Amino acid sequence: MFSKKEVHLIALSDLGDARDAVSRALSDAPADEAPGLRRAARILDELAERGGEPRVRWARGILERDGVDPVTHEVAAVRALRQELPGLSLLAATRLAREAKLAQQA
Template sequence: MSLFRKPQPLAVLVVRDAPDVVAALRSALETAPDAERPGLERALALAERSAGRPDAELRGRWVRGRLDAAGYEGPADAVEAIKVLRQAEPGLTLLQAVTYAKETAATEG
C-alpha cells in the first residue's frame, strides 16, 4: 500500500444541456410571432443564466439535494454531512465526498 496514491477523479459529472436549449430558443425566437416573443425572450435569458453556472455550483446543488433527501439540514461540510452523503451515494470515496462537501459549503456561504 502506497502513501502516495494518484488522486481519484470526481465521480459526479455535470451534464450541460443548456447550450442546446439556448440555441433552440434563439432559433425559435428568429421565427416567432410577436405574441410569442416576450415569453421566448424571457426563457432565453433564463437559459443563458443557467448555462453560465460553474460546475462546482451544480455539484453543490446535487449534494444539497442528497443531504435534504436524507433529512440532513446542517452545514454541508460537517463530518455528519459527509457521512450522510456517503450513505446516500455509496460509490463516493471519502476524498470525493469531502471535496463535494467543501464545494457545496462554498456555494452556500
C-alpha cells in the same frame, strides 16, 4: 487489499444547447410565442450566470434538501452525500462537501 471502488460523479450540462435552441426558436417565433420564449431565454441566462460546476450544484442541492449546512456540519454533509449516492467514497464525498461549503461561503 479490500478497497472500496470509487464512484465518479460526472455531471453534464446541456445548458448552452438549450440557450441556443431557445434563441433559434425566438428568431422566427410568431408574435404570440415570443414573450414566453424571451422569458425562457432570461431564465436560461440566469442559470448560466449562476454557473458553478454541476457536481457542486448537485451536492449543494442535496444538502439544501436535507437541511444540512456544510459550513457548520461537515460530517453530516458527507454522510448525506454518501447516502444519496451509494458507492461514493469517503474521499470524494468529503471533497464535494468542502467544495459545497466554499461555494456557500462565496
